[in-house]
Amino acid sequence: MKDFDWIYHRAEELKGADFERLLPEVISAQELVERSSDYYLSLIGLRIFRAGLKHSVVDSKWPNFEKVFNGFKPAYVASLSDEALEQHMLEPGLIKHWGKIKALRINAAWLLDLEREQGGFGQYIANWPVTDIVSLWLEMKKHGAQLGGRSAQAIIRMAGKDTFQLSEDVMVQLRALGVVSKVTDNKAKRDLVAIQHAFNEWHQQSGYPMSHISRMLSFT
DSSP, rough: OHHHHHHHHHHHHHOOOTGGGGGGGOOOHHHHHOHHHHHHHHHHHHHHHTTTOHHOOOHHHHHHHHHHHGOOHHHHHOOOOOOHHHHHHHHTTTTTOHHHHHHHHHHHHHHHHHHHHHHHHHHHTTTGGGGGGGHHHHHHHHHSSSTTHHHHHHHHHHHHHOOOOHHEEEHHHHHHHTOOTOOOOOSSSSHHHHHHHHHHHHEEEEEHHHHHHHHHHHHH
């Protein structure tokens, strides 16, 4: 496995000396905590609907979702019956996908649990150590709805929490560097542990956030 300096200089070579302007924003733990559960439920829903669809189409319809689902207040969304959800789905300007609509209710109930148990989703992700971020992905998949694949990674990156992401470009390089095997699908726990270990080493070598290292690796 190559060290961080190789990643940095290879990214610089391919993207230019000012490539750091392309790195994602990471916000503080306090900023994560201060954001409301409404904000996080909307973010989770946005990612779920983006999965498999053109992002610009989903984004253009999201203000309609915000209006129909009462600003994504978790208590409101969690209280909706199947019949109420069906009526909501008939509203104009929404994406008619029953599985994803139901996932909004399940995730709203989960966020309410987090409010009672841990002070909210913001507190939940803010306190999670970046050196074991893959466990957060797995916990989100376990307790939420439709948060498998790369959805959990995307949600916490969108929220501003530091995390690497296993995009196709990143996985190509992780295989090339021998971090994981050529046939891995990046879902097996052993592969995730190996990937986490590699990012921990690069993080320790450089002091850069995991998200920055991830983006640099994709540039290579």
